[in-house]
Amino acid sequence: MYKLNPPNRILLGPGPSDAHPETLQAQALPLIGHMDPAFIEIMNEVAELLREMYGTENKLTMPISATGSAGMETVFVNLIEPGDKALICVNGLFGERMTDVAARAGAEVTRVEAPWGQAIDPAQVAEAVAKDRFKMVAVVHAETSTGVKQPLEEIARIAHDNGALFAVDCVTSIGGIPIEADKVGIDAAYAGTQKCLSAPPGLSPVTFNDRAVDVIMNRKTKIQSWYLDLSMIAKYWGGATRAYHHTAPISSVYAIHAALRLIHEEGLENVFARHATTGLALQKGLEAMGLKLLVENPDHRLPELTTFVIPEGIEDGPVRSRLLNEYGIEIGGGLGVLAGKIWRIGLMGHSCRKRNVMLVLAALETVLSDMGYGCDKGAALAAAEAVFAG
Ligand SMILES: Cc1ncc(COP(=O)(O)O)c(C=O)c1O
Numbered sequence: 001m002y003k004l005n006p007p008n009r010i011l012l013g014p015g016p017s018d019a020h021p022e023t024l025q026a027q028a029l030p031l032i033g034h035m036d037p038a039f040i041e042i043m044n045e046v047a048e049l050l051r052e053m054y055g056t057e058n059k060l061t062m063p064i065s066a067t068g069s070a071g072m073e074t075v076f077v078n079l080i081e082p083g084d085k086a087l088i089c090v091n092g093l094f095g096e097r098m099t100d101v102a103a104r105a106g107a108e109v110t111r112v113e114a115p116w117g118q119a120i121d122p123a124q125v126a127e128a129v130a131k132d133r134f135k136m137v138a139v140v141h142a143e144t145s146t147g148v149k150q151p152l153e154e155i156a157r158i159a160h161d162n163g164a165l166f167a168v169d170c171v172t173s174i175g176g177i178p179i180e181a182d183k184v185g186i187d188a189a190y191a192g193t194q195k196c197l198s199a200p201p202g203l204s205p206v207t208f209n210d211r212a213v214d215v216i217m218n219r220k221t222k223i224q225s226w227y228l229d230l231s232m233i234a235k236y237w238g239g240a241t242r243a244y245h246h247t248a249p250i251s252s253v254y255a256i257h258a259a260l261r262l263i264h265e266e267g268l269e270n271v272f273a274r275h276a277t278t279g280l281a282l283q284k285g286l287e288a289m290g291l292k293l294l295v296e297n298p299d300h301r302l303p304e305l306t307t308f309v310i311p312e313g314i315e316d317g318p319v320r321s322r323l324l325n326e327y328g329i330e331i332g333g334g335l336g337v338l339a340g341k342i343w344r345i346g347l348m349g350h351s352c353r354k355r356n357v358m359l360v361l362a363a364l365e366t367v368l369s370d371m372g373y374g375c376d377k378g379a380a381l382a383a384a385e386a387v388f389a390g
Contacts, residue, residue, distance in 0.1 A: 010351070012360055013146045014305060015172070016194035017348035018200055019259070024187075026258035034248040037122035042257055043237060043248070044334055049260035050205045052268065053197070054170070054189065055180035060213055062237040063193070063203035063256060064228065065249050068171040071190025071204030072101050074228045075138075075167050076128030078208075078216050079188060084135040087128055087164070089113075089120040089155070092143035093335045094169055101188045102138070110134070116146045116338060117307070119300045122154035129162040137163045141179065141254070142172035143258040144195075147295050147307035149342065156185040165212055171195060174205065175263055176275045176304035176348060187212040193252075195253070195306055196275065198349025199259035199354065202252045206230075259349075278352045279303025281387035282345060285361040288383035289368070289375045294342050302347045307334075309341065311373050316340045327363040328341055357384050 011018045031366055032039050043062075050061050064070050076098075080086060084085055085105040088099045090116040099109050110132065112124045120139060129137070137159035152168060159166040165187040170179055176196030194201035208216070208230065216223075216230055223229040227246065236245040252349060263271050273286045283293060283301065288307050294307035310316055316333055320343070323329045332344035347353075361380040369375065 005130060008328065010093075010137060010327075010329045010356060010359065012351055012356055013330045014344050014346050015192065015348060016197050017196070017346060019198050019200060019255070019349040020262055020350045023261060026246055026254040029251075029254050031084050031250050032249060035242065035244065039248070039250065039253075040222065040242060042253060045088055046253060046257050047237065048259065049257070049264055050207070053174050053179070053205070053260065054139045054207045055178065056182045056207050056209070058207045058209050059238060060230065060234055061205070061207040062233070063253070064190070064233070066204060066244060068190065068192035068204050068256040069097070069101075069200050070228065071171070071192070071206050072169065072224060073225070074204070074206055074230065075106075075188045076102045076105040076107065076229045077223055077225045077228050079136060079167070079212060080105040080107045080196075081163060081219055081221050081246045083108065085132060086136045086138060087125065087134045087203070089137075089139040089150070089151075090148065091120055091123065091148060092116050092140065093165070094143055094171070096336070098138055098140070098169065099158035105229070105277065107136075111198045116336070117148065119148050119150050119295070119297070120155070122158060124160050125155050129158060129164065134162065134164045136167055138167040138169070140169040140349050142170070142177065142302050142305065144305060144344075146173045146336065147302050148173065149173075149300050149302045149307045151300075152184045152381060160185055165192045165215065172302070172305060172348075175271060177302065178272055182209075188286060193256055193259070194350075195346070196348045197256065197259050198351070199256045200252065202249060203256055203257075206322060235271070275303045275347065276350050278347050278354065278357055279306060281354070281384040282306050282347060282357045282361070284387050285357065285380040285384035288379040289361070289365060294338075304346060305354065306345045306347070307338075308341050308345075310343060311368070314368065314371055314373055316343070321341075321361075321364055327359070329363055331360065354388055
């Protein structure tokens, strides 16, 4: 008899992360209709829990029925009209992707750049907006390709002082580090489910404030994408009449509901603290092994995604294969210009646990030592343990 039998892995890559068993079980619950009052109730609860994750009161907060890249596309196709100017901060693959998506939506794109592994300097954003008027300034909060955490407040202020909307990619930050959209002044944001929320991939939570909604409602041109047109989707997710737009992915909504409830019950502050300690323990462990972290400024290191340089003389592929085949551990390789040069270890959501830090450090120490890398055996575990001990 046919039976799907995927291997049981420990997901410590850049996403997806391990899902909590309750989240996986939620997907197996019976289907109900997407207009069933009971489902509408679940949608309302999901929207409310997402507001908590984003730190917002925004009415227009809901998951788009597709992955994080569709959330990115939603922001640009709804807010940009052909010929609008967008200033996009690029310091990794996902900032780069934003420039492509924005240009396809008709934007005239100006880039502000930083080397991969560094945060964007707000002074460069200030310099760029002094030279031109932009409709939007966009940045990636947690650059998954590099492990950089981007401070947002100053760029938000610069954008607003110049009359631009401020849009943020929160795919890898949501549920891992605070976003505080209302306090920071984020006008539009999108996220993913498969990182620190620890739900399966397939939805993209988005949030738009009144200022952004105003821009959407007063467009001169029709939104080019039917599927991602928020003026229509909003009527299904929040409108008084709940007009049918598309068939919601019921089981995915169950899963995100369960994942968000688990975070809510643990307490957002506790979840952030868990990520901060666990990520730091991993980073101290790797450094004790003599490995070099890619992000030099400790204030710009993401706790949920650590990037480090592959040592001289060690090959990328064989190490990751051994981790996967002998230990069942998935870690990530580098992307773009960093392919073959770095590894990425994610400690996101349900994967973000002491057990996984100790496991991956021990496995990495063994595999690297076998391949001729000299390190002080046991130092990594001791350094990590010291962080957990406080
Ligand atoms: C920062 C960031 N933005 C956007 C995306 C795209 O999300 P997805 O792969 O879910 O479409 C990702 C995925 O890894 C990401 O890490």
